[in-house]
Amino acid sequence: MSFVWTIAEHHAGRLREVALEVLGRGRPLADALGTRLAAVVIGHGITEQDTGRLIAHGADEVYVVDDPRLADFRCESYSGVLAHLIRTWSPEIVLAAATTSGRTLMPHLAIRVHAGLTADCTELAIEPDTGNLLQTRPAIGGNIMATIKTPRHRPQMATVRPHASRPPQPDPDRSGRVIAVPMDTQLEACLDDRTQVLGYRTDAADFANLEDADVVVTGGRGLKRKENFALLEELASRLGGEIGATREAVDRGWIGYPHQVGLSGKTISPRVYIGAGASGSIQHLAGIKTSERIVSINLDPDAPLHRVADVAVVGDLFEVVPALIAELDRRRGAARSGD
Numbered sequence: 001m002s003f004v005w006t007i008a009e010h011h012a013g014r015l016r017e018v019a020l021e022v023l024g025r026g027r028p029l030a031d032a033l034g035t036r037l038a039a040v041v042i043g044h045g046i047t048e049q050d051t052g053r054l055i056a057h058g059a060d061e062v063y064v065v066d067d068p069r070l071a072d073f074r075c076e077s078y079s080g081v082l083a084h085l086i087r088t089w090s091p092e093i094v095l096a097a098a099t100t101s102g103r104t105l106m107p108h109l110a111i112r113v114h115a116g117l118t119a120d121c122t123e124l125a126i127e128p129d130t131g132n133l134l135q136t137r138p139a140i141g142g143n144i145m146a147t148i149k150t151p152r153h154r155p156q157m158a159t160v161r162p163h164a165s166r167p168p169q170p171d172p173d174r175s176g177r178v179i180a181v182p183m184d185t186q187l188e189a190c191l192d193d194r195t196q197v198l199g200y201r202t203d204a205a206d207f208a209n210l211e212d213a214d215v216v217v218t219g220g221r222g223l224k225r226k227e228n229f230a231l232l233e234e235l236a237s238r239l240g241g242e243i244g245a246t247r248e249a250v251d252r253g254w255i256g257y258p259h260q261v262g263l264s265g266k267t268i269s270p271r272v273y274i275g276a277g278a279s280g281s282i283q284h285l286a287g288i289k290t291s292e293r294i295v296s297i298n299l300d301p302d303a304p305l306h307r308v309a310d311v312a313v314v315g316d317l318f319e320v321v322p323a324l325i326a327e328l329d330r331r332r333g334a335a336r337s338g339d
């Protein structure tokens with residue numbers, strides 16, 4: 001009996017969208033192996049609507065572990081519970097999103113079940129002859145793609161970058177089985193009672209919710225000075241967008257790391273990405289490839305970002321961005337006056 005499992009994140013009483021994305025990664029693997037796809041959801045207040053959504057997005061089975069003591073993510077408790085479930089049901093493959101909690105949980109879990117772990121995979125596939133999971137991820141600074149397999153240990157464990165793929169289309173007619181895992185004494189023993197969560201606070205000083213933004217305006221070294229990010233902020237505020245940055249801009253101290261987009265920063269999938277004075281290095285492109293529309297503003301006609309852009313503006317950002325802002329203001333003014 002082989003299974004593909006996905007960890008479905010549930011936080012603050014809500015199923016996180018990323019759970020659906022991970023199911024989208026698991027579905028082709030389960031199909032290739034001719035096996036079932038399961039979602040495992042741990043938390044408190046998990047509803048029928050949550051399990052229904054997981055099934056509509058591809059789960060054949062949903063394992064639910066619901067307990068007030070699991071309401072908040074605690075690495076020791078979650079990994080203890082998951083290790084117990086893995087020993088009971090022996091899945092072949094376990095996938096999770098490489099979110100902050102996924103990145104914390106999966107190495108801890110891998111140690112507990114004596115398995116390997118490939119972090120931050122961009123591609124997953126099944127090797128036809130062996131049925132092994134092929135786990136592909138950038139290596140050596142993103143210059144090569146390495147494919148890793150784990151032939152001797154089970155389960156095969158991997159994390160996938162959130163927002164690197166879109167969730168599958170839901171099918172409300174799909175049916176699946178919900179397995180409510182009882183909190184018996186064995187599972188009780190897995191809970192960590194040493195930690196008490198008092199609450200959560202957002203770091204409002206430099207919080208950048210790039211992952212959920214519809215528009216991301218990104219600045220690179222071409223901005224020349226920290227103060228010039230103000231120009232991009234003007235544009236972003238008119239578009240209801242967030243500010244992103246290349247690593248060059250972050251390393252120069254022009255803006256905080258929460259704004260970094262790319263291989264060692266965030267992966268984003270906005271409706272519109274605007275890159276100004278960003279060359280479009282391979283590491284930066286790794287973070288923006290699921291953007292719906294890419295706009296590039298760069299002096300250099302051969303900039304790699306121009307090549308992947310839907311709209312490539314060859315020009316000086318200090319002329320193009322103010323012109324864009326003026327045009328947006330003109331249109332807004334015209335709309336207000338009913339022209």
Ligand SMILES: Cc1cc2nc3c(=O)[nH]c(=O)nc-3n(C[C@H](O)[C@H](O)[C@H](O)COP(=O)(O)OP(=O)(O)OC[C@H]3O[C@@H](n4cnc5c(N)ncnc54)[C@H](O)[C@@H]3O)c2cc1C
Nearest residue numbers: 220221222246247248262263264265277278279284299317
């Ligand atoms: C392991 C590793 C991980 C990395 N991770 C990341 C990552 O997560 N994110 C990331 O971004 N990078 C990452 N990098 C760095 C990456 O290799 C590049 O160095 C970086 O992306 C380049 O940033 P940039 O585009 O701002 O600078 P540059 O490559 O120097 O480009 C600046 C661009 O601005 C243009 N320009 C200059 N003046 C103007 C103007 N007035 N108007 C318009 N255009 C102008 C230039 O033509 C040029 O194309 C990583 C590197 C490594 C080795």
